[in-house]
Amino acid sequence: MAAKIRQPGWYRALAYSILGVLFCLGLSTGLRAAFAVDPVYDGESVLQISLLTVPLFFLGGIGCFDYWLRWASGRTVVDDHADHGAKSWRDYFKVNTDHKVIGIQYICTSFFFMFIGGLMAMLVRAELAAPGRQFVDPNTYNGIFSVHATLLIFLFVIPVFAGIANYVLPLMIGAPDMAFPRLNALSFWMLPVAGVMMLLSFLAPGGSFAAGWTAYAPLSVDAPIGQAFFTIAVQFAGASSIATALNFLVTIITMRAPGMTFFRMPLLVWANFSTSLLVVIATPFIAASQFMVILDRALGFNFFNPAGGGDVLMYQHVFWFYSHPAVYIMMLPGFGIISEVLATRSRKPVFGYRMMAFSLLAIVLLGFTVWAHHMFVSGMSDWIRIPMMITTAIIAIPTGIKIFSWIATLWRGVLKMDTPMLFAIGFIAMFTLGGISGVMLAMVPLDIHVSDTYFIVAHIHYVLFGGSLFTIYAGIYFWFPKMTGRMFNERLGKLHFWLTFIFFNVTFAPMHLIGVQGMPRRVSDYADQFATWNLIISVASFVVGLSTLIFLYNMIISWRTGPKAGSNPWNSLTIEWQVSSPPPIFNFDAIPSVVGGPYEYGVPGAVHAVFDDAKPEPVAVAAGASADASPEETD
Amino acid sequence: MTDQSHRGAVTAKNWIVLLAMIVVASVIGIIFMLALNWFPEQGSDVAPPIDTFWDVLVIVSVPIFVAVVAMMLFSIWRWRQRPGEEDLDGPPIHGSTKLEVIWTIVPTIVIAALTTYAAILLIDIQAAPAKGTRVVNVNGGQFAWDFETQAPSGPVKSERLYLPINEPVKFNVRSKDVIHDFWVPAFRLKVDAVPGITTTYNLTPTKLGTFDVVCAELCGLGHAYMRQTVTVMTAERYAAKMAGLAKAAGTPVAAAGGGVGK
Ligand SMILES: [Cu+2]
Ligand SMILES: [Cu+2]
Numbered sequence: 001m002a003a004k005i006r007q008p009g010w011y012r013a014l015a016y017s018i019l020g021v022l023f024c025l026g027l028s029t030g031l032r033a034a035f036a037v038d039p040v041y042d043g044e045s046v047l048q049i050s051l052l053t054v055p056l057f058f059l060g061g062i063g064c065f066d067y068w069l070r071w072a073s074g075r076t077v078v079d080d081h082a083d084h085g086a087k088s089w090r091d092y093f094k095v096n097t098d099h100k101v102i103g104i105q106y107i108c109t110s111f112f113f114m115f116i117g118g119l120m121a122m123l124v125r126a127e128l129a130a131p132g133r134q135f136v137d138p139n140t141y142n143g144i145f146s147v148h149a150t151l152l153i154f155l156f157v158i159p160v161f162a163g164i165a166n167y168v169l170p171l172m173i174g175a176p177d178m179a180f181p182r183l184n185a186l187s188f189w190m191l192p193v194a195g196v197m198m199l200l201s202f203l204a205p206g207g208s209f210a211a212g213w214t215a216y217a218p219l220s221v222d223a224p225i226g227q228a229f230f231t232i233a234v235q236f237a238g239a240s241s242i243a244t245a246l247n248f249l250v251t252i253i254t255m256r257a258p259g260m261t262f263f264r265m266p267l268l269v270w271a272n273f274s275t276s277l278l279v280v281i282a283t284p285f286i287a288a289s290q291f292m293v294i295l296d297r298a299l300g301f302n303f304f305n306p307a308g309g310g311d312v313l314m315y316q317h318v319f320w321f322y323s324h325p326a327v328y329i330m331m332l333p334g335f336g337i338i339s340e341v342l343a344t345r346s347r348k349p350v351f352g353y354r355m356m357a358f359s360l361l362a363i364v365l366l367g368f369t370v371w372a373h374h375m376f377v378s379g380m381s382d383w384i385r386i387p388m389m390i391t392t393a394i395i396a397i398p399t400g401i402k403i404f405s406w407i408a409t410l411w412r413g414v415l416k417m418d419t420p421m422l423f424a425i426g427f428i429a430m431f432t433l434g435g436i437s438g439v440m441l442a443m444v445p446l447d448i449h450v451s452d453t454y455f456i457v458a459h460i461h462y463v464l465f466g467g468s469l470f471t472i473y474a475g476i477y478f479w480f481p482k483m484t485g486r487m488f489n490e491r492l493g494k495l496h497f498w499l500t501f502i503f504f505n506v507t508f509a510p511m512h513l514i515g516v517q518g519m520p521r522r523v524s525d526y527a528d529q530f531a532t533w534n535l536i537i538s539v540a541s542f543v544v545g546l547s548t549l550i551f552l553y554n555m556i557i558s559w560r561t562g563p564k565a566g567s568n569p570w571n572s573l574t575i576e577w578q579v580s581s582p583p584p585i586f587n588f589d590a591i592p593s594v595v596g597g598p599y600e601y602g603v604p605g606a607v608h609a610v611f612d613d614a615k616p617e618p619v620a621v622a623a624g625a626s627a628d629a630s631p632e633e634t635d
Numbered sequence: 636m637t638d639q640s641h642r643g644a645v646t647a648k649n650w651i652v653l654l655a656m657i658v659v660a661s662v663i664g665i666i667f668m669l670a671l672n673w674f675p676e677q678g679s680d681v682a683p684p685i686d687t688f689w690d691v692l693v694i695v696s697v698p699i700f701v702a703v704v705a706m707m708l709f710s711i712w713r714w715r716q717r718p719g720e721e722d723l724d725g726p727p728i729h730g731s732t733k734l735e736v737i738w739t740i741v742p743t744i745v746i747a748a749l750t751t752y753a754a755i756l757l758i759d760i761q762a763a764p765a766k767g768t769r770v771v772n773v774n775g776g777q778f779a780w781d782f783e784t785q786a787p788s789g790p791v792k793s794e795r796l797y798l799p800i801n802e803p804v805k806f807n808v809r810s811k812d813v814i815h816d817f818w819v820p821a822f823r824l825k826v827d828a829v830p831g832i833t834t835t836y837n838l839t840p841t842k843l844g845t846f847d848v849v850c851a852e853l854c855g856l857g858h859a860y861m862r863q864t865v866t867v868m869t870a871e872r873y874a875a876k877m878a879g880l881a882k883a884a885g886t887p888v889a890a891a892g893g894g895v896g897k
Contacts, residue, residue: 138856212853218830219813219855306831312814313829348725352735377816377851379808379827379834382761386754393746397739403703404738405730410710412642413725417715425707432703436696439746443692443753445685445760449674449823452816452851516673516689518820520851523859527847602727 008063008095020057024049044225047204048298051232055193063095064186084181085585095189097181099170100582102188104483106163107476109188110156113195115548117151120144122545127524129538131531141524142210143226147198149213150230153330154237155195157468161333162187162244164475165272167483169248171576171583172266174257174592174609179250183243190240194233201229212522214323217304217315221296228297231290238283241329245279248272257575257609259594264608266574266598267356271336274360278325278332278367286322289315313380320371328367330464332360334471335402338424341474342406344572345421346413349599352405359398366395376447385444392442399435403428419493423474426501430466434459437512452522455515461508473500473551480558481565485581488562492554499547506540573608574598641713649713657705661698668693678821678846678867680839681760685823688756695745760824764805764837771796773808775815775828778857780848786877793880796848796865798840799873805837816852819865825851840867 004011028045031037059065063083071077085091085098092105124145127134136144166184170177178184201208206224209215209231220227252273256265265273292315295301302308304315343350350356369391372384406428415421437459441447450456473496480488510533515521519530526534568577575592576583592609600606674686716723772783773796782796798804808817810828818825821842826834850861868876 138859142853142856142858210855216814216853219853222813310831312831346725347723349727349729351728352730355730355735377825377827379829379832386757389753389757390750393750396746397742400742401735401739404734407703407706407710408728408731408734410707410714412645412728413710413714414716414720414723415711415714417711425711428707429700429704432700436700439749440692440696443688443749445688445753445756446692448760448825449685449820451825452818513671513673518675518847518849520818520849522853525859527862600727602724606727 008061008066010062010093012063013058013061016057016061017054020054021046021050023057024053027053045298047225048228048232048294051197051228052235055190055197055236058193059186059189062189064182064189067182083185095185097177097185098585099166099178099181099184100483100587102178102184103163103165103167105188106159106166106191109191109195110160110163113151113155114160115552116199117148117156118545118548120148120151122542124148125538125541128526128534130535131526131528133525136524138524139207139210142212142522143202143208145522146210146212146215146230147201147208150198150209150234151195152464153213153326154234155191155198157330157464157472158237158241158326159191160472161272161275161330161468162241164337164472164479165248165268165333166244168479168576169269169272170251170255171482171579171587172269172574173252173255173260174575174588174594175251175255176586176588178247179255180247184247187240187243187247190236190243194237194240197229197233197236201226201233204229214319215290215293216319217293217296217312220293221304228294231294231297234290235287238287241279242283245276245283248276249280252276257592257594259609261594263354263357264594264597266336267339267350267353267360268333268336270357270360271332271334271339274364275329275332277364278329281368282322282325282329284322285318286326289318289322292318313375313378316375316378317371317380320374321368324371324374325367327463328363330468332363334427334468334475335360337471337475337478338406338427339409340572340574341420341424341478342409343599343601344478344570345416345418345424346410347416347601348409348413349597349601350405351408351411352401353597353599355401356405359401362398363395366391366398370395373442373447376444377451389442389444393439396435396439403432403435418490419488419497420474420478422494422497422501423470423477426497427467427470427474430462430470430501430504434462434467437462450515452520453515454511454519454521457521458508458511458515461511465508466504470500473497476555478570479576480555481569482576482581482583484559484562485565486558486562487565487569488558489554492550496547496550496554499550500544503540503543503547507537507544510537573600573606575609578609578611641717645713653705653709657698657702660705661701664697664701665694668697674823675820676842676844676846678819678840678842678844679823680841682821682823682841684756684759688752691752692749695749761836764803768803768805768837769799770805770807771798773806773817773828774811775808775817775850775854776811777813777855778850778861780815780817780850780861780863784877786881787874788878788881789884791877791880791884795863797873797876797880798865798867799870800840800843800867802870803837803839805835808834808836813854814852815850815854815861818849818851819846820849821846827852843867843869 005015025046028042028049029040032040032042067077083094083096086096086101092101096102127136127141204224204226207226209223209227209229211220211223211227215230252269292303296303296305302310304310304312306312339350339356370388372380372388373392376385441450441459477488477493514530514533519526565581567580570577578592579588590611592611594609596606596608598608600608669690673689677683677686769784774781779794781792781794783790783792806817808826808828810830812830814830815828816825817828822838824836824838826836828834845864845866848863848865850858854861
């Protein structure tokens with residue numbers, strides 16, 4: 001037992017966490033005693049300090065800092081790769097530095113939270129099935145939809161993309177791993193911390209956080225202690241995001257295989273490059289907004305208290321300066337996935353490759369100029385509205401370029417209509433709708449009427465469910481054979497697609513209508529005139545919920561007993577498909593050399609990369625050699 | 636080899652059929668969308684132009700969506716992988732500068748037109764009211780509104796909003812605690828009630844009757860129940876109502892109105 005507690009792992013994590021709580025108890029009571037605050041023991045104070053501190057103890061206990069601490073204290077460090085790669089399923093529950101293991105950890109963790117967040121959506125729809133109170137009181141209701149949104153944004157869509165890219169991206173650029181494998185592990189382990197904290201908020205006195213995922217001050221400042229679970233959990237999710245984004249940037253810039261110029265990179269790599277730029281620039285802003293809330297709550301800083309000279313609108317400006325770019329953080333990686341799937345399954349090069357890459361960068365840039373479109377009715381100065389309307393509408397142009405280029409990629413291809421392709425095409429249709437309602441929302445005179453209504457709820461779900469989630473499904477089905485070495489069940493995949501596609505639309509399309517008709521969002525009760533539509537929406541949403549079980553069953557069964565997939569079942573040209581499924585522990589036994597574009601389908605004899613078996617030492621060389629050896633691209 | 640005639644060029648006839656289908660589907664879509672009863676009744680002067688703007692947006696949007704879906708369905712119908720084509724690749728088309736320029740410029744024009752329309756409409760809506768316009772103070776609190784105005788007989792405070800028809804009114808919106816949002820769906824305008832500042836909008840009620848006042852910003856436990864009413868009445872009845880309320884205000888208990896509607 002004692003030996004187990006000294007080893008990094010769950011026993012030590014538990015022991016350290018208990019130690020952490022005791023530390024916080026001591027800190028709080030000690031400080032209060034020193035400054036003669038009465039009473040000396042204050043549960044909420046201990047809890048708030050614990051929320052900030054105990055996760056660090058947990059991360060230390062599970063083993064995220066061992067190597068760094070040993071190195072920093074001058075002791076010998078051994079690079080024996082003992083915690084690299086998984087030999088049994090147990091290794092997935094330990095700190096691991098292999099990007100493939102971390103990718104799977106990310107994906108499984110975020111899908112776990114997706115199912116919980118989805119379950120909460122079912123509770124929301126059950127409550128809204130009829131006017132009046134059905135199951136839950138308004139406080140619980142507000143808590144459920146707040147946790148639903150927060151989990152699905154911060155614990156599902158953002159990290160699942162990081163997970164898919166974690167697995168696929170180093171393989172795609174011919175790198176043996178991410179640039180900072182230990183930072184990568186730390187990024188992952190901060191996620192369950194954030195997610196569990198959000199769920200634990202339901203046990204807090206006064207209930208879970210209930211101010212929506214936007215947590216506007218001063219509602220969030222005055223709320224019971226459950227709100228602190230949001231405020232602090234978002235810090236951990238945000239830190240995880242930033243660290244991963246840095247990791248992707250350095251990996252993409254410095255670890256590309258010889259010959260992999262920027263304009264030979266698959267668009268998934270471009271998409272994650274763009275996303276990571278967004279994350280590192282924008283995420284500190286939500287961290288700031290939440291730190292200000294916690295300082296207001298715990299220490300009375302009055303950032304958002306007008307009586308103390310604070311400014312309520314400031315919260316919204318800082319919050320949306322992150323949270324608008326966050327929309328693209330949740331969308332650009334999906335754009336990358338769709339480009340990969342469409343090119344491979346249409347057997348054609350991505351149409352207008354360079355414009356596809358440039359339009360991603362254009363979206364990154366423009367994404368920082370539009371945040372106040374969430375504030376058209378917030379009471380901010382009127383003059384800001386027209387400039388923000390124009391910048392918002394302009395984003396439709398690079399987005400349109402992407403949609404038209406995807407359609408042109410399909411045009412004259414040999415379309416293999418399997419599950420990843422169905423989700424990709426379904427995505428284009430649904431995302432076009434979400435984009436159109438987005439342009440409508442940019443138009444201030446209309447937005448004034450529909451903001452904070454179900455029209456917004458419809459728009460956001462067309463973008464994040466019909467948009468992001470469809471790309472996630474496409475990506476998961478597409479790379480499932482690579483990750484597991486097995487094939488998923490195609491019939492169940494198609495069933496999953498059609499049920500999701502149809503009932504997604506029955507669920508969310510009517511919300512446009514009831515929103516314009518005047519139903520506000522975030523309500524547990526509504527006027528009787530909306531009863532019929534709400535019942536239809538609720539019933540349809542339960543079918544969407546059930547359809548995810550088909551997906552889950554398919555994934556589990558196929559992972560265990562699916563037919564062997566082989567290394568390249570899609571006959572794709574990109575590098576990740578040129579190694580075994582799953583790939584070897586350090587990805588490549590020989591360094592790939594990139595000799596052409598990634599999508600040269602239809603060009604006789606074209607290859608993207610060749611493997612030069614004559615060069616040994618794949619790990620050391622690939623890590624050091626970057627793009628300098630790359631020949632000029634000609635196309 | 637299998638028959639590959641379907642992989643030939645897209646003929647003029649194909650294009651005509653495709654375009655015809657897009658036009659027909661767009662017309663049907665537009666008719667369907669315009670036939671739906673989207674908005675609540677038009678209760679103010681700004682409602683008709685906003686509703687018309689919506690119609691314009693629908694007429695522009697439907698063909699875009701229809702075209703996107705039709706092009707994809709056509710591709711699937713025409714170029715779906717047939718048995719025997721498992722190893723076939725498509726033609727290596729990398730792009731077309733001409734097409735890319737077109738689908739950059741055309742949306743730019745559409746966007747420019749729509750934003751210009753919206754900007755002109757917005758400037759119209761948010762034009763400052765004339766001097767001497769009736770002012771109603773709208774005060775949000777958890778979880779009810781109260782309304783104050785100046786009647787000839789003195790200040791009047793009520794929990795129901797009363798307005799005279801066809802007379803401009805300016806709302807000064809404030810909050811006593813957290814953020815609320817003062818919205819009358821029939822009037823089409825809303826603004827947040829923000830602690831520490833006064834927000835405003837102005838309009839002219841144009842329809843007699845009673846309409847919902849809805850809080851549109853999450854403000855806590857009772858947010859869903861923060862629904863009151865506004866009654867738009869003729870000038871004479873309004874004057875009588877104000878006089879009655881002012882008199883009732885003399886006795887503190889009778890502080891007007893009936894909470895949530897009647
Ligand atoms: Cu936005
Ligand atoms: Cu409210």
